[in-house]
Amino acid sequence: xxxxxxxxxxxxxxxxxxxxxxxxxxxxxxxxxxxxxxxxxxxxxxxxxxxxxxxxxxxxxxxxxxxxxxxxxxxxxxxxxxxxxxxxxxxxxxxxxxxxxxxxxxxxxxxxxxxxxxxxxxxxxxxxxxxxxxxxxxxxxxxxxxxxxxxxxxxxxxxxxxxxxxxxxxxxxxxxxxxxxxxxxxxxxxxxxxxxxxxxxxxxxxxxxxxxxxxx
Numbered sequence: 495x496x497x498x499x500x501x502x503x504x505x506x507x508x509x510x511x512x513x514x515x516x517x518x519x520x521x522x523x524x525x526x527x528x529x530x531x532x533x534x535x536x537x538x539x540x541x542x543x544x545x546x547x548x549x550x551x552x553x554x555x556x557x558x559x560x561x562x563x564x565x566x567x568x569x570x571x572x573x574x575x576x577x578x579x580x581x582x583x584x585x586x587x588x589x590x591x592x593x594x595x596x597x598x599x600x601x602x603x604x605x606x607x608x609x610x611x612x613x614x615x616x617x618x619x620x621x622x623x624x625x626x627x628x629x630x631x632x633x634x635x636x637x638x639x640x641x642x643x644x645x646x647x648x649x650x651x652x653x654x655x656x657x658x659x660x661x662x663x664x665x666x667x668x669x670x671x672x673x674x675x676x677x678x679x680x681x682x683x684x685x686x687x688x689x690x691x692x693x694x695x696x697x698x699x700x701x702x703x704x705x706x707x708x709x710x
Contacts, residue, residue, distance in 0.1 A: 507681075508547055508548055508551050508684070509551045509554065509555070509680065512551060512552070512555060513555065513560065516555070516560055516561070523561065524565060524566065524569045527548070527552065527566065527569055527570060527573070528569050528570075528572070528573040529573075530548060530573075531545070531548070531570055531573035531574055531577060532573040532574075532576055532577040532580075533577070534577065534631075534632065535573070535574055535577030535578050535581060535631060535632060535635070536576065536577030536578065536579075536580035536581050537577075537580075537581070537632075538581055538584060538585075538632060538633065538636045545628055545631065546626070546628065546663055546687040547684040547687045549570065549659070549660060549663035549664050549667065550663055550664070550666060550667035550671060550683075550684075550687065551667060551671065552566050552570065552664055552667060553566075553663065553664040553665060553666060553667020553668035553669075553671055554667040554668065554671025554672055554676075555667075555671075556664070556667070556668050557667070557668045557669070557671055557672050558672060563664070563668060566664065567660060567661060567664055570660045570664065571656055571657065571660045571661075574625075574656040574659065574660055575652055575653055575656045578621070578631075578635040578652045578655075578656065579635075579649065579652060581632070581635040581636045581639065582635040582636070582638055582639040582643075582645075582648055582652070583639060584636060584639060585635065585636040585637060585638060585639020585640040585641075586639040586640070586642065586645075587639075588639075588640070589639065589640035589641075589642070613637070613638050613641045613642075613643035614643060614644065614647075617638055617641075617643045617647065617648065617651070618647060618650070618651040619651075620634055620638075621634055621635065621638065621648065621651040621652060621655050622651055622654060622655035622658065623655075624655070625655040625656065625658065625659035626659060628687075635648070635652070
């Protein structure tokens with residue numbers, strides 16, 4: 495319970511925690527940033543770590559001079575790309591071992607073929623959009639691996655999505671994170687960064703499921 499309480503406090507007050515870390519450990523903050531983003535995007539069981547809020551705060555701190563904007567973006571980009579690539583590889587390796595393919599009663603060949611076809615057709619935009627959706631960005635590359643999405647295609651959209659996500663959100667924090675209104679409402683903004691994309695994803699999934707039921 496103490497760990498959960500700390501994680502919640504860290505997510506909601508990531509600005510204060512990062513400032514304290516910089517004051518105590520200086521340049522080691524870039525190692526911390528790499529680890530958080532890599533684990534959040536690269537380890538399928540860690541979707542609850544801060545992503546969008548962390549990038550926004552990093553940008554805001556870079557705007558005050560506490561962090562180097564270029565170095566922070568470079569570290570975060572490498573972490574985001576490597577994280578998704580790792581998650582994809584875990585999916586490619588784990589999928590066959592879990593399902594044992596056609597020899598397992600748990601394997602649904604039709605479902606696999608549908609997932610594979612979906613990721614071959616829409617996997618690129620899925621990987622890019624998932625970057626901006628908490629939880630989904632952790633599972634999308636894993637599912638892409640399980641569905642055997644082409645590695646070259648996945649890597650291209652992984653890099654493109656990471657650039658849009660990291661540079662976009664960090665830049666937003668850099669230019670707007672230190673405005674008085676933003677600082678006064680930072681906790682609400684962090685909650686919005688967590689909840690709004692998730693609600694949009696749930697609504698989209700509900701609409702998709704409803705449309706599929708109607709067609710049947």
